[in-house]
Amino acid sequence: MKESLHNYFLRYVSLSESEITLLFESIELKEFNKKDFLLKEGKVCSCKYFIVEGLIRSYQTDIKGNENISYFGIENWWVTNLDSFVNESPSIQSIQALENTKVLCIRKAKLEELYGSIPNLERAFRMITENMLIAIQRKDEIYMKMSSKERYNTLVSQIPKLSQRVPLFMIASYLSITPEYLSEIRKNRS
Amino acid sequence: MKESLHNYFLRYVSLSESEITLLFESIELKEFNKKDFLLKEGKVCSCKYFIVEGLIRSYQTDIKGNENISYFGIENWWVTNLDSFVNESPSIQSIQALENTKVLCIRKAKLEELYGSIPNLERAFRMITENMLIAIQRKDEIYMKMSSKERYNTLVSQIPKLSQRVPLFMIASYLSITPEYLSEIRKNRS
Numbered sequence: 078m079k080e081s082l083h084n085y086f087l088r089y090v091s092l093s094e095s096e097i098t099l100l101f102e103s104i105e106l107k108e109f110n111k112k113d114f115l116l117k118e119g120k121v122c123s124c125k126y127f128i129v130e131g132l133i134r135s136y137q138t139d140i141k142g143n144e145n146i147s148y149f150g151i152e153n154w155w156v157t158n159l160d161s162f163v164n165e166s167p168s169i170q171s172i173q174a175l176e177n178t179k180v181l182c183i184r185k186a187k188l189e190e191l192y193g194s195i196p197n198l199e200r201a202f203r204m205i206t207e208n209m210l211i212a213i214q215r216k217d218e219i220y221m222k223m224s225s226k227e228r229y230n231t232l233v234s235q236i237p238k239l240s241q242r243v244p245l246f247m248i249a250s251y252l253s254i255t256p257e258y259l260s261e262i263r264k265n266r267s
Numbered sequence: 268m269k270e271s272l273h274n275y276f277l278r279y280v281s282l283s284e285s286e287i288t289l290l291f292e293s294i295e296l297k298e299f300n301k302k303d304f305l306l307k308e309g310k311v312c313s314c315k316y317f318i319v320e321g322l323i324r325s326y327q328t329d330i331k332g333n334e335n336i337s338y339f340g341i342e343n344w345w346v347t348n349l350d351s352f353v354n355e356s357p358s359i360q361s362i363q364a365l366e367n368t369k370v371l372c373i374r375k376a377k378l379e380e381l382y383g384s385i386p387n388l389e390r391a392f393r394m395i396t397e398n399m400l401i402a403i404q405r406k407d408e409i410y411m412k413m414s415s416k417e418r419y420n421t422l423v424s425q426i427p428k429l430s431q432r433v434p435l436f437m438i439a440s441y442l443s444i445t446p447e448y449l450s451e452i453r454k455n456r457s
Contacts, residue, residue, distance in 0.1 A: 203396060217337065
């Protein structure tokens with residue numbers, strides 16, 4: 078279970094045996110059933126979650142009551158509401174499991190303690206945060222240059238078995254297109 | 268000149284005298300005239316720029332040839348194209364001075380050296396990057412909940428003397444509204 082997290086960190090930094098032990102002592106395993114909430118709008122997000130198995134969506138409800146999906150998260154992704162986590166403020170987004178989902182969770186106070194004792198962990202999170210920022214900026218940039226069909230193809234390449242794992246109306250919400258138009262794209266693709 | 272950068276870092280971390288000396292030895296002052304480019308689309312972004320004086324815009328050109336402004340940057344902001352900076356890839360965005368602009372510039376190789384010798388600098392950039400990510404997410408979240416008028420008011424509160432510093436068509440581009448609609452908002456506001 079924790080092996081996947083260790084391998085993940087190795088992409089960024091090396092950690093000694095004692096650092097890995099300390100890290101694993103500070104992490105909790107949590108399991109969520111399909112449709113359970115990891116975080117509900119209005120609550121403070123107290124954890125960073127590393128997805129070991131499963132799939133989540135992060136979304137917010139707009140003024141018209143529509144649920145707008147900001148991102149999906151799969152295995153080997155960190156998910157959190159960073160604004161709420163950093164500033165200990167109520168989250169504007171909700172995070173919901175779309176499959177039975179296992180996560181490793183680090184609480185904020187623990188993580189800040191760990192940054193003091195494992196400088197390479199702080200380096201890893203500096204780099205992970207940069208990559209998250211890049212991913213969001215790329216999404217905006219790509220969306221400006223790509224057709225809906227290309228955006229759908231990009232998502233298919235990022236999430237294995239996408240259409241079996243995520244309901245079509247949620248994929249449409251993420252792509253900011255109608256479900257009808259998504260069906261048309263899928264029909265022409267096959 | 269460097270005082271403002273030192274004060275900026277003090278918001279996040281403390282730095283010793285020798286660390287400050289080392290940091291300042293690694294930084295270059297650059298001056299750009301109004302309309303000069305700090306970065307052009309297609310080039311690799313080799314620096315992080317700290318704005319000491321002036322105003323910039325970061326924008327990209329869409330498939331129809333329109334310039335879409337992602338953000339404005341003013342005094343005490345870091346600006347860069349992070350994707351290009353981290354991955355040493357051609358930038359999709361351009362960064363242009365909208366006023367005569369003075370920046371302090373740290374090159375990528377220098378910064379990575381500094382992370383090794385000043386762990387608190389890496390901590391500061393971990394936190395700065397988190398705040399940038401939060402700012403982008405807030406922009407998306409706020410835009411979903413706010414009317415165009417509220418979005419304009421938010422921008423006015425962020426950039427002092429906005430309408431004297433930034434041409435109206437650029438403000439409209441940033442807000443994703445037409446210049447005509449922006450004029451109407453401004454008329455009703457005054």
